[in-house]
Structure formats: C-alpha cells, structure tokens
Amino acid sequence: MLMFLGKRLLQLLPTLFFVSVIIFGLQQLLPGDPAQAMAGEEQNPEVLAEIRKQYRLDQPFYVQYVYWVGGVLTGNLGESMRLKEPVLTLIAQKFPVTLQLALMAIVISLGVGVSAGIISAVRKNTKLDYVVNVLALTGISTPNFWLGIMMIFFFSVYLGWLPASGYVSPFEDFWLSIKTTIMPAFVLGNSFAAVLMRHTRSAMLSAMTSDYVRTARAKGLAERVVVLKHAMRNALTPVITLGALELGTLLSGAVLTEQVFSIPGFGKLIVDSVFNRDYAVVQGVTLVTATTYILLNLAADIAYVLVNPRLRD
C-alpha cells in the first residue's frame, strides 16, 4: 500500500508541473502589454515601468515563472489588484461557500442518481427503466444555468417559497442557509445525478449477472437482500471512482450556478475577476481548482484500492 501511495504521489509531480506551466502560460496570451492591461486607464510611463518592475514583467518568461512557482510553493499566490488582498485569503474566504454547495449537491445527486440507477437496473427493459433513462438524458442535456433560472421563476417568482438569490452561512442561521442553498445545490447536482445514474445502472447490471448474486439467489435469500446487500455493495465501488472523476464537472458547474443565484463562492470569484482583469485571482483560482481535482482523484484511487483487497499488492 505504501509503495502504491508513493508511486501515485510521484506520478502527480509532472502533472502538477504542467498544470502550473499551463496556468502561468495563460498570462502570455494577454493581447498587448500586460503592464498596460494592469494599469488600465493609466498611461504614465513611469507608472508602467513601476508595474513592470513590481511584477517582474521586464524579466524573461522563465524567470517570471520561477518566481511565480516559488511564491505558490510558499503559499503566496499573489495579490488581487481589485480587492488589494492576497489571493490565498480570498480563496480561503470563498472556498467554504462552494464546498457547502458542492457537498449538498453530492448528497442530492447520490440519493437521486444511485437509487434511480438501481431501480432502472432491477427493472431493466421496463417502462420505468425507460422513463429513468429519458430523465437521465434530459438531466445531462439541460444547461444548469437555464435550469436555475427556471427554478427561480417557479419557486421564487411564481410560488414565492424560496429566496431567488443570496447566501447565508449555516453558522449564522442554519435553516435560512438551507433555504438559500437548496435550489442551487439541486441545480448543481442535476447533471451529476444523471451521470451517477448511468454509472450505477451499468455497474448494477453487470453485478446482477455475477456468480455471487446467483449464489445468493440460490441460497434462497429475498430479492431485496440480494439487490441491496450483495449486488449494490459491489456495484458501488466503480460508481464512486467514476463519480470522483466527474467532480471536476461539479466545480465547473458551480461557476454558473453561483452566478445565477448570486452566491459569493469560488465560481463567482473567478467570473468577477475575469471581468475586472484581475489575472492573479484567475490564475490562483484555476490552480487551486486543478490541484483539488488532482487530489480528489488520488483519494478516489486510494479508496478504490482500500475496498478492493485484490489490488492492494
């Protein structure tokens, strides 16, 4: 297990290196002079020279990269030009909001997606299976920002049940927090639920034809026990791994969902920074997202090995 962990960690290094190169390289795409872009309206050559010196724009690309990575490794992601705060502080402020949203979305999509997948596999080729499949395809094809707008229209404007936008921390007011996040969490979980449903269905279908399920049936166990205890437990392992691979989609989805519901999280931070040309924040958020995603994949791999004793050596 330690060997496996060491090997996997070593494999991460080149990936992380190239992630950092790509994200740093984005800055080189800026049309024109980056100092000019940073200065905005300011045209004074002395100010521009000062900016160039401060951000080391007068140095070659690789020198700038080394300084940037050096900063990143010591926890310095630069400073937001707009908010005049360290990027890391901003991320630390916004991350819990997105995390709450993502966790709620995962709970919703696991509940809906996994149970729908099991039902559709057990009732294979029936009308119910067909309906579940159509719903899953609908979920995958619905743009989540549109679903969000439609839900606001129905639940906030028409019925007046839920607030249309805004965010309250669960530590301030738990129930109000749930009320402000339940719609965005559902919207965020929607396509994730559809993907989980498809994975669960195919994993359950292959588990249902396996020898251990046949043995369990032959022992005379009730069908409910066979499905829920024998088939499901084995089918869920690949579902969790595949699910972890889709978590990146969830982070992408948060960008739009937070925009629609005006939730001050990670996604809104990146969009606001994009429009204010606050490139240090864009780079910082992208880097943290990619690293989170890579670590989640590592965690999924480890979990997969832990529950699969055959893979341990």
Add this chain to the structure above:
Amino acid sequence: MAVSDQSTVIAATAPADETPLRRAWRRLVRRKSAVLGLVIVVALVVVAILAPLLAPFDPTQQAYAFVRKAPSLRNWLGTDESGRDVLSRVIFGARASLLAGVVSVSIALSIGVPIGLLAGYRGGWVDALISRITDAMLAIPFLILAIALAAFLGPSLTNAMIAIGVTATPIFVRLTRGQVLVVKTEDYVEAARAVGNGPLRIAFRHILPNIAPALLVQASLTIAAAIIAEASLSFLGLGQQPPAPSWGSMLNTAQRFLTNAPWMAIWPGIAIFLAVLSFNLLGDGLRDALDPKER
C-alpha cells in the same frame, strides 16, 4: 438462446456484400432515439442556414413600441427588453451555437488527432511528454479552463470557439493515443510497415481510418458539450457579444426580467436543450452502431 436467435435474424436481413458504412447506417436508423437525434440535428442545421428566410423579423431590429410584449400573433414567442422579436433571435441564435459546436470540435480534432497519433505511434519520451501535458490539461475543469482562456484572449465568439476547441483538445489526444496503441499491433499495420511504408503514411492511411469510428462518436458527444460551453460563456458575457443573437446571452438578459417577461427565458433555454440533446442522442446511437463487438 435468445442471443443466437437475434444474430440469425440480423444475418438473414444483412446483405452479404454490405460495406461497413452501410452497415453502420442500417444499425443507426434501427435505433429510434438516434433517428430522433439526427432529425433534430438536421432541422437545426436547416434553421441556421435558412435563418434569414425563416425569421419573421431582423433579430437586431429594436422596436420601442413593442418592449417586453407577451407572445402574440405578431411575435409568436414575445419580444425582449428592446422590443426585438424573440423567435427571430432564437432562430438566428442557432447559427452561433452550431458554429461554436462544429468549429471548436474541428479545432480540437485537427490539433488533438495528429498529436495523439504521434504519441501513440512514436511512444517513448515523446509519448510520456504528451501524455503528462494531456493529464495536466484534463486536470483543469473544462469550463474553468475555457473561461480562463476566453478571459485572457478577450470576449468574442471567435475567441470563445478557440478557447473551447483548445480545452477539448486533450480529450481527442488521449482517445487517439489509446486507439493507436490498440491498432498498432494489428496485422495490417505490421504488414504495411513490412512492405516499407513510412510512419506518416502508416499513421494517416492505415491507422487513422480504423480509429475514425471512435473519433466520430466522441466528436458528436463533444459537439454537445461545446454547445453548452458556448452558451455558458455567452451567458457569462465571454462569447457572442450583443446585439448579435446567441442563446446564452439571451438567457443572461432574460434573468433580469424574470418577473414581468418570463417568455424571454423559456425559449432560448429550450433551444439549447434540444441542440445538446440531439447531439447526445446521435452520439449514443453512433456508439452502438459503430461498436465492432455488436456486429
């Protein structure tokens, strides 16, 4: 028993001298959902091409006497905040969406496939380097990379298409590489090499045609993803710029008038949904039709 029965039926209906293309087509049209997908795709393409003939109004024509009017005989889907006809804007919006889907996937294919062929065929350090860069790009969530790229390139439909295309490239690099590794050891590739064909000729003449089905399936599914991505970027203001119509930017404006003009939000969303659904259905259908295991 059931399986052998089915194969007898297929064998009986399939002509002996059928080409692979015809067989794939016959298998595709047997699936109702794939046919539905194909019909919607064709309809959308026709709408996009014939937009000037089909749209009742100029999509950018403002009419302040008709601001935010509910659907009526004059404006079937209502009007927007500047009195523009929503139906005409939805019809013209098909152009931006389909263009974004097709152009960005073409960019991804034309960069990704040659790189994937190189990685898979050459192997060694070239493969190792390309694979690590691919991993790194795939580690950055699709939309976040596209947003970052679009932000640094500047907001426009062209830049959005470039951003989506570049972001989708690693998907095709990885797929092509994997397929090449499978096909590389096949007898016909070995034979082509034995008679003295150069690596370029083997890659493009012998390997590429054999991995094309897998690429076609992925391309169809990626068009669906690219259409959502374009709509998302336009929704955020990073794609098609106003007043040119795009479904994503229409939804952005519509959100502000949800209380008194909900029709502004309904139709562009349904249009995106139908476009994405049709390419997903087509992609799923193609996957089954082109699956060699099911022949």
